[in-house]
Amino acid sequence: MFLSNKKNLTNFFVLFISIMFGYYEALKFYEINDISVTISATEHLLKGYTHWRAFQNRLLSPLLVKYISKIFHINYYDSLMFFLSVSFILINIILQINLLNKNFSEKLISLLCVNFGFFLFSCGIWYPWDFIEFISFxxxxxxxxxxxxxxxxxxxxxxxxSTNKETSIFVPITFFVSNFKFENKLFLYKDNIKIIINSFIMFILIFSYTYVIRNFMFKYSTIPGVGLDIHNKGLGNFINLERNFYSLIYLNEKNSVISFIIYLIYIIFTLNVLRFRKIMGRKFVSLWFIVGLYLIVGFISGLVNETRLFFPLSAMAVGLYFSQDVFKFNFERNKSLI
Incomplete structure (x- = not known):
């Protein structure tokens, strides 16, 4: 029988727990989130009406919500709630299916990491593109x-x-940083040329797509007083350096404290990653660099008080864990490199 196999039984147990976590999170979503903000930002986004010009290029998730509404013949509110609720469950299912060949402890660590991230980074507002971004990372x-x-x-x-959110810019960055051979004798290696060309094309595509959609599709803001959002023409990105700086200095909100701890932990760990970079290996170090770049971009153009900004860190943490074996196998082999 299927469940008589120990491995199958373990997989079934972890998958069941994952679904229960997702279901619980879906129920909690109804209690702690202001859905009216999400509706205002997404309901008419496909027609050019959303909160900010910077939201306009995030077409994929509102399109999926629209199709759910048509398929099941339900209104936008019910369709959006269905999408957001199911997203929590699907994240856990996708995570565990992708880790079928991993051992029980690795699955459990991943499961706890992702779900702890949801509870820690909930800030009262979720947008549908947050979950596709999480899976993408x-x-x-x-x-x-x-x-x-x-x-x-x-x-x-x-x-x-790219059709979901402009943070797809991290794909060419990660592709380049993780794969480019920086050794002098390999600098013009054919694989390096291919990496440069592919990364460059991705950069051009995401900047072009974002610029065109934001400037030609956006019509009017659904926030009173914003109107044409003319202050954010061009690429439309926000610059929130001063606001975020004061949030982390004064720590006047619970979310500010969480954000401050996140940045502090990253700085402390970075010092150790630099020290033990030869042990950690290039895969881990390059991905750790991407995490830092994400935090920097978030500090510049995001709002650190909206801690959902850090939700992708849970996905990144799982990838970081599997990108190195130093804590399991490599220490004895590499300790001479310290």
Missing amino acids: YFLFMINSKDQKYTYHYWIIFIIW
């Missing part, structure tokens, strides 16, 4: 945790992610 980091990587994997993630 997860697959991007898991691809880079493997020894054998294929260019088309990056392109698949990039194309889907």
Whole structure:
């Protein structure tokens, strides 16, 4: 029988727990979130009406919500709640299916990491594109945790992610940082040329797509007083350096404290990663650099008080864990490099 096999029984147990976690999170979503903000930002986004010009290019998730509404003949509110609720469950299921060949402790660590991240980073507002972004970061980091990587994997993630959110810019960055051979004798190696060309094309595509959609599709803000959002023409990105700086200095909100701890932990760990970089290996170090770049970009153009900004860190943490074996196998082999 299927469950008589120990491995199958373990997989079934972890998958069941994952679904229960997702179901519980879906129920909690109804209690702690202001859905009216999400509706205002997404209901008419496909027609050019959303909160900010910077939201306009995030077409994929509102499109999925719209199709759910048509397929099941339900209104937008019910369709959105269905999408957001199911997203919690699907994240856990996708995570565990992708880790079927891992051992029980690795699955459990991943499960706790992802779900702890949801509870820690909930800030009262979720947008549908947050969950597709999470899955995208997860697959991007898991691809880079493997020894054998294929260019088309990056392109698949990039194309889907780009229609969801502009943070797909991290695909070409990760592709370049993780795969480029920096040794002098290999600098003009044919694989390096391919990496440069693919990364450059991705950069051009995401900047062009974002610029065109934001400037030609956006019509009017659904926030009173914002109107045409003319202050954010061009790429439309916000610059929130001063606001975020004061949030982390004064720590006047619970979310500010969480954000401060996140940045502090990253700085402390970075000092150790630099010290033991030869042991950690290039895969881990390059991905750790991507995490830092994400935190910097978030500090510049995001709002650190909206801690959902850090939700992808849970996905990144899982990828980081599987990108190195130093805590399990490599220490004895590499301790001479310290």
